[in-house]
Amino acid sequence: MLRIIIFIAVLALFTGCKLDKVEPAQTKAFIKFFGDKGDTEARDLLKLDDGYILLGTNTYGDTITSTIVKTDLNGNTIWYSPLPDFDGSSLAKSNDSYFIIGDGINGIGTDIATSMMLIKTDLNGTIQTFDKIDPAGSDFLHGAGVTVSSLNEVVVSYYSDEDGADSLFLYGYDTSLNPAWSQIRKNGQSEISRHSSNKIFETSNPNEFVWATLNTPAAGDATINLQKAQADTESWLAGQPL
Numbered sequence: 001m002l003r004i005i006i007f008i009a010v011l012a013l014f015t016g017c018k019l020d021k022v023e024p025a026q027t028k029a030f031i032k033f034f035g036d037k038g039d040t041e042a043r044d045l046l047k048l049d050d051g052y053i054l055l056g057t058n059t060y061g062d063t064i065t066s067t068i069v070k071t072d073l074n075g076n077t078i079w080y081s082p083l084p085d086f087d088g089s090s091l092a093k094s095n096d097s098y099f100i101i102g103d104g105i106n107g108i109g110t111d112i113a114t115s116m117m118l119i120k121t122d123l124n125g126t127i128q129t130f131d132k133i134d135p136a137g138s139d140f141l142h143g144a145g146v147t148v149s150s151l152n153e154v155v156v157s158y159y160s161d162e163d164g165a166d167s168l169f170l171y172g173y174d175t176s177l178n179p180a181w182s183q184i185r186k187n188g189q190s191e192i193s194r195h196s197s198n199k200i201f202e203t204s205n206p207n208e209f210v211w212a213t214l215n216t217p218a219a220g221d222a223t224i225n226l227q228k229a230q231a232d233t234e235s236w237l238a239g240q241p242l
Contacts, residue, residue, distance in 0.1 A: 032075035036060070043102075044090050044198060051078065055091045055100060064105050068098065068125050081125030086117060090198040092146045092154070094175055097122060101143035101156050104132050116141040116158040116169075120177055131177045135160060145200035145211055153180060155231075157211050159196045167194045170209060170229050183229045196227075207231040 034040065038060030046053040051072040058065050066088035069080040088102035097120050104117030116133040135141045145157045154173040170183035200211040208230045216222040 030075045032071070034069060038063075043088055046091060046093055048093075053091065053093070053098065055088050057087050057102075066100070066102060068100065068121070070125065079125055081121065081127075083119060083127070086119070087114070089143050090145045090200075092148050094148045094152070094154075097128065097175065098125070099146050099148065099154050101146040101158070103140075103142055106134075114140045114142060116143045116156075118143065118146065118154070118156055118173070118177060120154075120175075129177050131173065131179070133158070133171075142196075144196035145198050147200050147202060147209070148175075149202050149209075150206050153207075153231075155200065155202070155209055157196045157200045157209075157227075159194050159213070168196065168213065168227060170231075172207075172231050181231050183231070203228075205230075 034042075034054065034056060036058050038058055040056055040058045042054065042056050043066075044055040051070060052075070054069045054071065056067055056069070058067065064085065064087050066083040066086045067080055068083070068088075068091065070078045072078060083100065085105040086100075086102055087105060088100050090102075091098055091100045093099075100119045100121070102117060103114035105114060115135060117130060118132075119130045120128045122128055133141060141158055141160050143156065143158045147155050149155050149172075152175060154175060154177065156171050156173070158169045158171070160167050160169075168184070172180040172182070174180055195214045195216075197212040197214075200209055202209055208228070210226060210228045213225045213227055214222060215225050
């Protein structure tokens, strides 16, 4: 089944409550369609000064491919860059690069396993380098959120869905994707599944980060938890249900 992304943007420029000026590119509402054979999902979107960056993932048969698309302010495609065997989740931008996190796909069909994968591209979507962390004792690690911190580090969250294992990870890289530090949190409860949201935010304290997780135990109700952690500290700062 072909599922098509609808990408809608309505643009206006306001100062306070007074409308000072409307640029020509800001007078239009538009609908743009992006997609291919199979199932296509939008995963993330960044607003830039000159347009947008869209991250989407397409599944067709046993093939999973993510794509980043650069558009102008009216949604017209300027360039696109496919990322094969990759199930993208989130993207972030530095001054000269994009960083995309997701699942690196290993195998096909029922033999699929996934690794946490972080890809760096230039501002034209050309892959520069990547880092991949393979699961240990589990078939699946899932890349979730990525941000560029105020200290110019690339900070990612990812998770494992293996019961009873280390389940939540916070990882810091320099902008060349050399590992700088890591934080790990164990499940704390057997047979619980934690799924991290695809957004991670730095607080007003440098190198302190928050993000949300969906926690589903084997029995009982699921909860949404707010996770909070710092780089290079011994313990998690928070992880209670909202």
